[in-house]
Amino acid sequence: MRTPAWVVPILVVLFAALGVGGARLLAVPSVVKDFPASRATASRTTVLIVEGVKCVDTAERAAGQLQDVPGVVKFTAYASRNRVEVAFDPKVTDPSKIREALEGPVHDAASGEYLFGVFRVVEMDGLEITKP
Numbered sequence: 311m312r313t314p315a316w317v318v319p320i321l322v323v324l325f326a327a328l329g330v331g332g333a334r335l336l337a338v339p340s341v342v343k344d345f346p347a348s349r350a351t352a353s354r355t356t357v358l359i360v361e362g363v364k365c366v367d368t369a370e371r372a373a374g375q376l377q378d379v380p381g382v383v384k385f386t387a388y389a390s391r392n393r394v395e396v397a398f399d400p401k402v403t404d405p406s407k408i409r410e411a412l413e414g415p416v417h418d419a420a421s422g423e424y425l426f427g428v429f430r431v432v433e434m435d436g437l438e439i440t441k442p
Contacts, residue, residue, distance in 0.1 A: 337390075338388075339386050340387050340390070341385070341386070342387075343384070344383070345383055345384065352400075353384075353400075354399075354400045356395070356408060356434065356435055357434070358405075358412070358431050358435075360392055360393075360412060360429050360430065361431075361432055362430060363394060365389050366389060368428075369394075371416060371428070373385045375411050375412050376412070379403060381403035409431045412431055413431060416429070
């Protein structure tokens with residue numbers, strides 16, 4: 311039995327739609343970084359939407375921004391969604407300090423320069439942040 315010619319293009323479109331739809335349902339983290347120096351007994355997680363986090367490299371750079379923030383326990387980035395989740399010890403730090411660290415100047419090791427405006431937090435824990 312021979313398959314009609316119109317079946318193949320329909321199957322291609324169907325599988326492409328399922329692939330795009332499935333990618334929206336199943337989010338896989340781009341970067342997960344644990345900060346072993348911070349051993350919190352109880353942690354809280356803040357969820358941020360960060361402009362500038364758009365691939366694995368930028369997500370790793372954002373994680374590096376939190377390297378020196380005391381109390382940060384874990385960093386998880388979903389670059390395709392600009393979403394960052396940061397677990398922290400609420401006795402040591404808070405979401406505003408995490409936001410400040412992310413939006414701060416970024417040191418570019420290749421050029422030795424500091425870059426400003428690389429990351430901008432546009433939403434924190436479901437609340438939109440307006441531009442100053």
